[in-house]
Amino acid sequence: MEFFRSHILSVVLFVPTAGAILALFVPREREDAHRLLGNVFGFLGLIVSLPLVCWFKPDQAGFQFTENHEWIPSIGARYTLGIDGISFLLVMLTTVLGAIAILSSWSAIKTRTKEYYILLLLLQTGMLGVFMSLDFFLFYVFWEVMLVPMYFLIGVWGSERRLYAAIKFFLYTLAGSVLMLLAILSIYFNYAKLTGTYTFDIQALLTATPQFSHGLQWWLFWGLFFAFAIKVPMFPFHTWLPDAHTEAPTAGSVILAGVLLKMGTYGFIRFSLPMLPTASSSKIIVNLMVAISIIGIIYGALVCMMQKDMKKLIAYSSVSHMGFVTLGIFALTPHGLAGSVIQQVNHGISTGALFLLVGILYERRHTRMISEFGGLSTPMPNFAAIYMIITLSSLGMPLLNGFIGEFTILRGVFEVSKAWAAWGVVGIILGAAYLLWLYQRVMFGSVTNPANEHLPDMNARELVTLVPLVLLAFWIGVYPKPLFRYLELPVKQIVERVNPGYYAAEPMPPTPVPIKMPAEKPQAQEKK
Amino acid sequence: MHIGFFLDHIWLIPLFPLASAALMLLIGRRLPNNAVSTICVGSVFVSFVFALGAVVQLFGLPAEQRVVERILFEWVPAGPMHTSAGRLVNFIADWGFLLDPLSSVMVLVVTGVGFLIHFYSIGYMGHEGGYYRFFGYMNLFMFSMLTLVLANNMLLMFVGWEGVGLCSYLLIGFYFLRKSAADAGKKAFIVNRIGDAGFLLGIFLTVGTLGTIKFTEFGAALAAGSFALGAPALTAIGLLLFVGATGKSAQIPLYVWLPDAMEGPTPVSALIHAATMVTAGVYMVTRHNAIYQMAPFALEVVAVIGALTAIFAATMGLLQNDIKRVLAYSTISQLGYMFLACGVGAFAAGIFHLMTHAFFKALLFLGSGSVIHALSGEQDMRKMGALWGKIPATAKTFVIGAVAIAGIPPLAGFFSKDEILGKAFEHSPLLWIIGFVTAGMTAFYMFRLVNMTFFGNSRVPHDVEHHIHESPKTMTVPLMVLAGLSVIGGWIGWPAALGGSNRFERFLEPVISRPMAAHAEAAATHASAMEYLLMLASIAIALAGIWLARLLYLQRAELPDKIAASWPRLYKLVYNKYYVDQIYDAMFVNRAKDLGTTLGAFDTNVIDGLGVDGAGWLTRFTSRLSIWWDTWIVDGSVNLAARIVWIVSFPVRMAQTGLVSSYALLIVIGLLIFLGYYLHPLRELRTLFH
Amino acid sequence: MLDKVVFYFFAGLAVLSAILVVTRRNVVHSAIFLITALLATAGIFLQLHAEFLFAVQIILYVGGIMVLFIFVIMLVNLDVALHQVQFNRQAWLGVLLALVLGVQLAVGFLVGRTGVTFAKPSGGPLEPNTELVGRALFQNYMLPFEIASILLLVAMIGAVVMAKKKV
């Protein structure tokens, strides 16, 4: 037990891998065994991550559950894990979505089950590693590792244009991440020049990197930028996403939208901002980032309007939603940052759920074309209800998660510039438009297509995959206080770096002065 | 501190409907209809009782303590932030409820009228499918509306605000098999969304300026901030909030959704689109009166828009033939009155009219519903007439409602409308004239409606005529109650001029911040003579309207056509609602159609789906554009790069001729290059001849 | 004076026959001229007082390798070869580039000649040459000599494996 407590992160990290290794020894013919194994370990991964919730202390600054072991002393790379409020939320999101994704593909995957589950579990480890690792080298390793399983998930179990989508996804992300490797190396090297010790330890680097010259920070920022921007994906780099999301199998899309995209934003929050404060708070960069975020928001929403393919539509909607996240990040205010993290979680929940729903339809009809459907709420009432709730959460209806995130983000952005916030609000309106329109086309009206008349409603398994997400959506919408508590300190640290003296401003005097009638009031009346 | 059971538990008031709504939506399908109706109507009734109890206990308190706030928990503790003044404040949105005179009026109206309408629906919806769904949504609406009303801060209010919007979307689209219904629903939702955007920005600006979103702290914050009168920030807040209000309360230019909203079941129209939801805008403006009073310009805008909407909608109501649409336009116009009141600073009057309007407009809608029920779904007045004897209860109550809205003393409408007109006159005669004319029109079209429906000779088709029947008790009883309220409802606001003491306004004083109230009182006392004149004038014009309607639609039924013939264009113009929808079509839909024909077959869906909202065709165009950009420029460049690499690959391979000699030659060339790299000719030649 | 004559004679002969080697149509002729070129080189060796190398050159090259060449030529020689074009398509380009390369090297040496004593007449002969070479070979260069034996073994195996009809 003591061991478990001190190594919980490693356990959470490697439980899926254990499952994968176990699966290696099960003959490939026994598909159900593999399904079972995969689900057991997916769920186990969730179970072992639950203790974090009770043990994590939100009011304790810095990283927790840290583990630190020798790895490659000759280059100063260590096996260092640890989480703070931000990564804690993302880790939980990953474990939850991971389990759900695995469960969701029980009947969807009929070919090459063994590889499928092995890859899914490995992917899980890779993603968790990205969020947990406190060693830049380790981080990069996980970052790259998780590309490969995803590549196969898309390329083997995807739909028609899977090969194209898969390789596009792989190359796109790789191009970014290799540049990131250079940036990492030069951070590593310049740190050594500064302090004389070679290390990849993020906490150590954090102490020194802000002293880098502005020019150096500038270049480093761009080095990191491409990797993260492509992952998010920010506006001009987003074109891999519709293809990947559309072609991937349901579970793949869920993971992709739910977790993978968060790595980019996580990178911005964890590295770009705190490590390179002068660069990332410089006027040009901030304006540029905000500009492309806003373009992304509007642009994604507009493209959604015309999609004929549900998955593509949802994919583009994530471009729009992630635009909000980056917008919040580069507002560099507490609300912006906190909101963007919360919005990441929300996007994970609602978009993940949307993909699950589409997957359910796809399993029944083997098409994703919107025009194929219509009036589904008659044959599938439960489906319609859950779909409605998720749609609402995705378009930011209060009392559902989406609202909290978007509100907080826009609040923080408004503080910096009213125009930016206004654009964001436009994005929200468009969001309502395309999501409701999608819902109407799919659910309302009378059943036109005979193939849809007797679609079975959701079965127990599908309900089990979706109900947790719905509950989470409501919970975050009604009582988001815990999330804010987890985020308070990490956000404070970051803001103090990029926006020094923010917390030093003098507080508002709470003076309940009785209202006195303004002197010039009468004249004001007489004027008319 | 415990100041009474009900006051301590105001948070229960919205909870009951929520509970039953959840129940309905989860297991409603398995419940029998009578269970459903018992639970839902019961829950609303219970919350009505709680509300009543709370209000009574509130009265028990001395006037200056009549502000009761109950906080359940911290909802959005987003933490520290900067105000525009650079101060550091801690942003917290509580999940808290506020009961003060203002909200107590609203909560009574909402729960009371709401209960009656629920009760009415039992009968009305009895034969509809999706009974549980209907009541579930209705309860959900009650919950949202009560949250809106009782919220102690802007954000929570916004929750209710969005919630009622959602419910109206769901309820308008209740007959979701009808495409027109679904479209109307979406239209309503998206138009509202535009308004909400304004509200949201308003919230941001308020936080940024005042550093708080709690209604109870506005005064203090305003004082602490020591803003000048008409400070730009406050004006901006006022305007932004008003944008929200126009959306929700169907004012110019965002009123277009309301007439279409009549697609929904009649009780829905009564509850949402007459009595409660649409008045949320007025309530919201009144809630923020502290800010508005510091922003005269914003108030001007409110007043003007209100007045314009009032007369504009009234004229449109003149020639409508769909009974519900007439009421819809009259609702818009009455809301215009309320905003006019707020605009001239007579918030109390606005709320007063809101209350009375709730009574008689709900009555009218339910009445019309009962008529439609009787005529088995017929809504066109040209196919009615001479129903007076056939459905007496409905007819009588309906007429009472009509008289009330026309503003004949001593019925409710008179007091509230008259007060507004009085205040308007003090503010500026022009506004008064507009209101005055509108009053006349109101009287006219209401009695046009009455005459065409209940009197004259029957134009009902025979197959229908046989089974015209009075509605069941569940429907008529609420009508009677409401009729009663429409009669006496105005008396609590009996003006001082008529020897009363305007209790209503006095009651609201703690909420309506002092200066205006004081001002108003002053006005009320100094020119009572003027006031009598105004009263007489408004009564006169009301009567005139009634007489005209009688003349045109009973005695000389041929006249209207003559008039129509003599001013054909005007007639057509008004008859077609000033072609507003057509203009919107011409502006957006047809553009879209041209585009759509070029862009693709299924665009027609898009047009019907989005043509209404201004972005319609633009959206589709840009979205096409961006898709094009996506595939050809962004993606294209990527693929192009790939293509180039692929192509370049070939020459590189072709160099691999397979011929030894050429390989050898390349080796030689390599050597040449190497040596050439070192033997920069000039330098070498110089050292060559030393 | 004498060895000037000797040098220029042999040099000229070597260059001339080398040119002929690469230009003759008939392979056999080329082989013959290669022999003369090698002999001329041997003469240069002699003129440089490297008698041992002179001997090796004649015995190994002329006696050994060239016989091999002639043998193979006879083996694979086709009279069609005589009627075929002897120069490939890139010939002129090749000649040009090769000449440029030569010039570049020449320039290189000219420029770098200050670095070593190229210009000076070369030092005295190493006498007695054969003995010196022998000593060096079997004392300092024992090891390369052994490796060379392996090299030759490899060559032998190679020649056998390759040329043998079937193993």
Next chain:
Amino acid sequence: MIPTSHYLALSLLLFTIGVIGVVTRRNVIIILMSIELILNAVNINLIAFSRMLGSVDGQIFALFVITDAAAEAAVGLGIIIAFFRNRETVLADEMDILKW
């Protein structure tokens, strides 16, 4: 006495001629011969240097170069024979199965 540069010039000439042979001739045997020429040039270099430096190393080196030349010639001719058996040609530009 002859300056070393003359020997260098001579070897350079032979080297160049050899290269010309390699890059221009079609007949692989002649290409092989040209390579022999190149190695000869090397030898001249080495021996001239050994003379110039008065060290015997150069001659030893030359000796090994000759050995290597012999070995290459032997193996090369062997391969040529094997090739000729399969392809009935000794022309360099007719061996082009392997390309691109």
Next chain:
Amino acid sequence: MWNEFFRREDFPLILPQVMLALFGLGILLTDFLLEARYKYWNAVMALLGVGFSGFSLWRLHSALVAQQARGQEPWLLGFGGSVLVDHFFLFFGFLFLAATALVILLSVRYLEIEQEHHGEYYALMLFATIGMMFMTSGYDLIVQFIALETMAISFYILTGFLRHDKRSNEAALKYLLLGAFSSGILAYGFSVMYGAAGSTNLAEITLAFTHRQPDDILVLLAVVTVAAGLFFKVAAVPFHQWAPDVYEGAPTPITAYVSVASKTASFALLLRLFQTAFWPARPSWVMLVAGVAVASMTVGNFAAITQNNVKRLLAYSSISHVGYILLGLVAGNETGLQGMAFYLFVYAFMNTGAFAIVIILRRKGLIGDDLEDLNGLIQRSPGAAVLLLIFMLSLAGIPPTAGFLGKYYIFLALIQTGHYVLAVFAVLYIVPAVYYYFRIVVHAFMRETTDPVRPVVSMGQAIALTVTVFVVLVAGVYPEPFVRFASQSLFLPFGPLGR
């Protein structure tokens, strides 16, 4: 027989080579006694030879360590200073032996299929190994040259070993002609070095060259010609063109051997020369090498993209790898040189592994070097497919495989020495590389099986595959020992980092 020139204590220095020589001769002899189906005993014997040689190499290693412990310099000179045993030699010696052993394991079944199972094959491999070892340990131009030729000629023969296969003949002939030509150039360069320095001993040459200017044209002539010769052997642009043809034509195990062992050996020689004799002239050649490196990466990657023949594709990819390795020399600092050593080490194993997969596909009537032949490998033999994937990832440089660390060092070195542009180039070339490596993966994993035959894996092949994949993964996940081992090899006498 011992005298002052050939001392008893010198003998151990060449013991590894001697072992190989003995076993090589032994094989030649016993080969006659073995009938066709017992030919694999030759392989066993060759392996034994490698084992013994490795053992004696290990003894040398421990001797060096002991000497270091005694505080003496960590190398042994012998044979009148013409042989040098230092960590550099030991590192590469072990590498050669490993490669040889692996290739022997891979060869047995292949040769049986080709019906060319002769003792000479193994003997030649051992002799080639001798050549490589002397290339690395030779400290005298003569030794190095003759050793290089020994290796080269053995490879010519091995390339043409399938005498009845047109492709094999052609490859051998091309290899020989071009190889001889290049070694002629190399010899010319050596002669110039000799002339300019007045000695053939590397130590003396280094001393002589340190007294010259870095841009002394004579030294540069030597550099250019020698570099040309060695770049040819490592197949760097523009001296690379033989590689694809030879790789495609040669018997696949030999392809692996050429691409790994001969390349590594030539790199060893190149490093030895450039770190000692040519180091003084570094300023003038560093840009040259950089140019070659970039050209190699460009040509290699671009040409590989559209290849449909796996062996050819790997040939081009190996050209691009040469580019990466040379970048280490461009950087020229400790990290860079260590990186080169480590990269070569990794490269040896991952490339052998990749070719091993092609080898196991070989069967009667199927060469197995076409992309189509890989189709649906995952169904036919999942293990092989997964290994293939791992090797491809490693070649592409995706963590956690060893290939990534190799590249890691190169990039780090470039950044440390401020060659940012080169670094960006090198890094971005990973992307096309991944593209063509994954073309192979796509065929193996995502194409439908075209011929249902399951490839049979002999024991030798199994062992070889296990070893390679083991090293590739372990060196990727826990590279510490390997890194140490590689970094030892840096400190050679007179080298920039020598003590």
